[in-house]
Amino acid sequence: MLRLYSTIQKEMLILLRDKGGLIIMFIMPMAMITLMALIQDAPFRDYQELKIPLLMVNNDKGNLGSTIDSGLYQSKIFEITKLPLSRDEVKQKVKSGEFNIAIIIPENASDLLNSKVSHFVTKKLNEAGLSDSSEIDESKLAADLSLEILFSPDTKKSFKSSILSSLKQSTSKIETQTLLELFNKELKQSDNGGNEKMKDFVNFKEINTVETDEEVLKLNSVQHNVPAWTIFGMFFIVISMSGSIIKERDEGSYTRILTMPGSYITVLLGKISAYLLICLIQCVLMLMVGLYILPQMGLPVLIIGNSMIAVCVVAVSAGLAATGYGILVGTIFKTHQQASTFGAVSVVILAALGGIWVPVFVMPEYLRIMSEFSPLYWGLSAFHNLFLSGGNLSTILPHVFKLLAFCFINLGIAYFFNQKHHK
Amino acid sequence: MSISAAIEVKNLVKKYTDVAIPAVDNISFTIEKGSIFGLLGPNGAGKTTTISILCGLKKATSGEATILGLSLKKQISEIKQIIGVVPQEIALYPTLTAYENLRYIGNMYGLRGKNLTTKIQENLEVVGLASHANHRVETFSGGMKRRINLVAGILHTPKVLFLDEPTVGVDVQSRNLITEHLHLLNKQGCTIIYTSHLMEEAENLCSAIAVIDHGQIIASGEPKTVIKEHGSENLEQLFLKLTGKTLRD
Structure with missing residues (x-):
């Protein structure tokens, strides 16, 4: 125990005196969380919250213009x-960007619609032999009735089509209603039936998959970015940890340790414990950012779910996975430069695959399959399970086992690599 | 096994993978208890490999060695308790103070509390670093680093001490202090195994030497006797005579 305690003490002293390392381990991830949560706030917000400026020029005095408007x-x-x-x-x-969309409803649009529909109904009734009206003017049927929609140049295709579809829905309803009214009138049915507003035959009911008794949790910028960058920050410890191993080897301390009594595994455990402690402090600080700092900036408060024990289990297992990876990188690479470059780039790749920047569900299928192999995805999924789906210890266990297995596999590879190179 | 032997090496061989010539080629020698033994040789001769095997850092391909009667193969844990190592590198943590470094090393040998504090203070005083106990090692001069490096190797009072070029690149005063301290340790019963390129220092310090080249011992015995046997005037002349004047990298 003395060797273990002494190693933890030594590692903590070294870490606390490394100002650059402290900035990488604490300040950068906290700044990253704040910045990314602020940047990604708008894309994550629901369209209900996000009001798009629309310019409406309604030159019509009839019900078409007012229905579209409402x-x-x-x-x-x-x-x-x-x-x-x-x-x-x-x-x-x-064009100037003052409005994203503009709609121009032409003058007498309602009258023109009524006229077109009226002629269409008369024509159809004549064809069916139900009427013998001679007041059919084909030119009125062919008359152009176009609503003009202007989009700013940067409008996305998907957004354009959703706006057009929404407008089409409004105009179709008016067209159908007008058609029905005219048919009723022509067939001389009662005024009551003709004035009856048509109701939707098919309705849509939104059912939330989360069955918590609390408010429905949403994947907003804070709920995504805080756990995501917490995991990322924890894995960035790979740089400091691999650097420490290489420095110890270069400066000869590693050789000295090997000549001392006891197993090197104790020393390694001490190192892992110290860095795990750093990971946990990182995790607490970053969750605090989500709980106390981001709400001060107008962002939603982080909801961390009901099981604090489960949150701690995820934090510890993610921390162990990160330290295990740090030991492997520090063991395999010979120089600090190699290790820090590889460590940083590999963590960024694993983060991208793991859905740290953008959620995995928006990725193409082959990337979604690849993300299943990223330890950052396991950590993030476990946090999401707790923070978004009201999960508990049992629901996160598969992710926890994967993280722990990743740690032990890394340590195993590092051990065999070390044995091979120090025969 | 001789009762008076501190170290006995028999037919020691070390072959590295992908290297045809063995780094240590079937060497045998005995180091008496209480002696200061100089293992001398040019670069790449096999002296660091030999010391690394004896310290448990590397495994021998074949052969046997014992340290104070303990088998290197079977009792390495016990051996590590009684040996001390002063590596060529300043194997300390630069951002820790002298005291913090020595406390960590002492703890690793099971030393703690007042006993450890007293040992640290005593040793720092002997090497003239007592007033620098709370200074970071990175602020030390080359000579100070060498002296603290020596203390780190002897803090637990080892019975056998291995030193790999302990005075390389230090000022005359520091070198003098280190060699004086080694004499003192030796008088207290510590067997010292030492490698150096400084022949004059080795001649003055060592009670026995072995010259190693190409993994083989080519001369051994008391320095004066070996010098005389080969018709040389001093150890440096003997060394050049035995290992040649060709540059070694």
């Missing part, structure tokens, strides 16, 4: 500004 308002996506502008003025406002 439909857009009810969607809660847009911040609607109504102005009586010319097409050129509207174009200029969208």
Whole structure:
């Protein structure tokens, strides 16, 4: 125990005196969490929260213009500004970026729609022999009724199509309603039936998959970025740890330790314990950022779930995986430069695959398969399970086992590599 | 096995993978208890490999060795308790103070508490570093680092001490202090095995020497006797006579 305690004490003293290392281990990940949570706040926010500036020029006095207007308002996506502008003025406002979208509803659009529908109904009834009206003017049926939609140049295709589809839904409803009213009128049915508003035959009911008795948890910028960059920061300890191993080897301390009584495994355990402690301090500090600092910046507060024990288990297993990897990198590489470059790049790759920057579900399928092999994905999935799905110790165990297995495999490889090179 | 032998080496061989010539080629020698034994040789002769095997850092390909009657193959844990090693590198943590470094090393040998503190203070005083106990090693001069490196190897009062060029690159005063301290340790009963390129220092310090080259011992015995046997005037002349003047890298 004396050897173990003494090694932990020695490692902690060395770490605390390494100002550059402290910045890499604590300040950088905390800054990263804050920055990334702020940057990714908008893309993560729901469209309900994110109001898109829309310019509406409604030159129509009838129900088409008002229905579109109320439909857009009810969607809660847009911040609607109504102005009586010319097409050129509207174009200029969208081009300048003042508005992302503009809709121009032409003058007498409702009258034109009614006329088109009326002629269409009469034509169809004539064809069916239910009417013998001669008031069919084909030119009125062919008359152009176009709503003009102007998008800013940077509008995404998917967003354009969702707006168009939403508008199409509004206009279709009016078209159908007008059609029904005219059919009723022509067939001389009662006014009551004709005035009845058509209801949707198919409705959509949103059911949340989270069955907690608390509020429904959402994957927002904080819920994603805090656990993600916590795991990333913990794994970045690979640089300090591998550096420490290489430095010890270069300066001869490793040789001295090998000539001392007792097993080197005790020394290694001391090193792992010290760095694990650093990882846990990192984890606590980064969760504190999510709990106390980010809400001060207008971001949502981090919700860490119901099981603190499970959070601790994830933190310890992720810390062990990171330290195991650090020992392997420090054992395999000969120079600090090699180890720090490889360590940093490999952690960044594993982070990208593990869904640290963007959630795994938005990745292509082959990347999703690859992400299953990233220890950062296991750590992040375990945190997400606890923070988003109300998980507990039993639900995170598969991820925990994977992280621990990763640690032991790394230590095993490092041991055999070490044995081979020090025969 | 001789009762008076501190170290006995028999037919020791060390072959590295992918290297045809053995680094240590079937050497045998005995080091008497209480002696200062100089293992001398040019670069790449096999002296560091021999010492590394005796310290338990490397495994011999074949052969046997005992240290104070303990088998290197079977009793390495016991051997590590009674030996001390002063490597050529300053094998200390630069950002730790002299005291912190020595406390860590003492703890690794099972020393603790007042006993350890007293030993650290005593040894630092002997090497003239008592006033620098709380200074970081990275702030020390080359000579100071060599002296603290020596203390780190002898803190636990070893019975057998291995030194790999302990005075390389140090000022005259520090070298004098180190050699004086080695004499003192030797008088207290510590057997010393020492490698050096400084022939004059070795001639003055050692009670026995062995010249090793190409992994084989080519001369051994008391320095004066060996010098005389080969018709040389001093150890440096003998060394050049035995190992040649060709540069070794």
